[in-house]
Ligand SMILES: Nc1nc2c(ncn2[C@@H]2O[C@H](COP(=O)(O)OP(=O)(O)OP(=O)(O)O)[C@@H](O)[C@H]2O)c(=O)[nH]1
Ligand SMILES: [Mg+2]
């Protein structure tokens with residue numbers, strides 16, 4: 262059927278549409294449905310603060326075990342270091358990196374892990390609490406999820422808790438200094454703990470006696486105690502304990518069914534120095550914008 266419209270018909274339709282728009286009928290209808298969607302309680306949303314991280318800054322989310330001094334004792338962690346416990350931490354951190362592709366590097370030691378997001382990440386619109394709670398929650402659940410693989414004979418006695426925080430670092434020097442700070446902390450604590458527990462477990466001292474013996478000692482003194490009294494060369498202790506663990510993405514060759522290989526991005530664990538320049542000179546892509 263052919264519909265024929267004259268110019269006057271179109272004018273009539275336009276006029277009536279304009280009259281409808283001017284009328285209050287549609288406004289009332291709109292207000293009614295808006296009121297249905299927006300209750301009088303809606304204003305409380307204004308109490309939520311905008312916590313988006315400053316653009317163009319490195320975002321670090323650090324998680325740390327709550328009361329792990331007690332947790333490690335209750336679950337029979339080996340002293341001073343439990344390789345299984347540290348490996349479980351590395352596994353949980355790998356889950357976090359698998360989920361959040363914008364994390365370019367993670368560093369872990371003891372009961373903590375730091376996750377570095379790309380400077381230009383737009384994950385969760387850079388909202389601080391969204392980032393820290395999602396990372397912390399996934400880390401904690403992965404820690405429990407994989408627990409049995411690392412401690413098959415020990416049932417968790419209570420649910421472990423990790424805290425989380427977001428910190429911003431504006432310059433490349435700042436982010437390097439942050440990571441250096443965590444690795445230096447690992448080194449200082451590990452040297453102290455290794456000597457402290459050698460004095461107790463091998464030297465027969467009580468914890469108080471060991472503490473008194475180490476009071477005021479420098480790192481050279483601790484190295485000397487380890488070497489002369491216990492024949493331990495601290496520099497040959499496992500690197501994971503002395504340096505902590507760095508997680509980065511690397512292209513690794515994977516075998517294909519046809520016998521060939523192809524490159525695949527994988528999260529790998531490295532126990533290397535990240536305080537000096539060497540790591541950063543060989544991984545320049547980490548600090549440059551992509
Ligand atoms: N035996 C043993 N203990 C560990 C190991 N890794 C971490 N811990 C314990 O976990 C503690 C971690 O230190 P902190 O994070 O400063 O202390 P925390 O007890 O967790 O207390 P908050 O973090 O303040 O809640 C260490 O002091 C150790 O007691 C490990 O491999 N073996
Ligand atoms: Mg802790």
Ligand SMILES: [Mg+2]
Nearest residue numbers: 325371372373
């Ligand atoms: Mg800690």
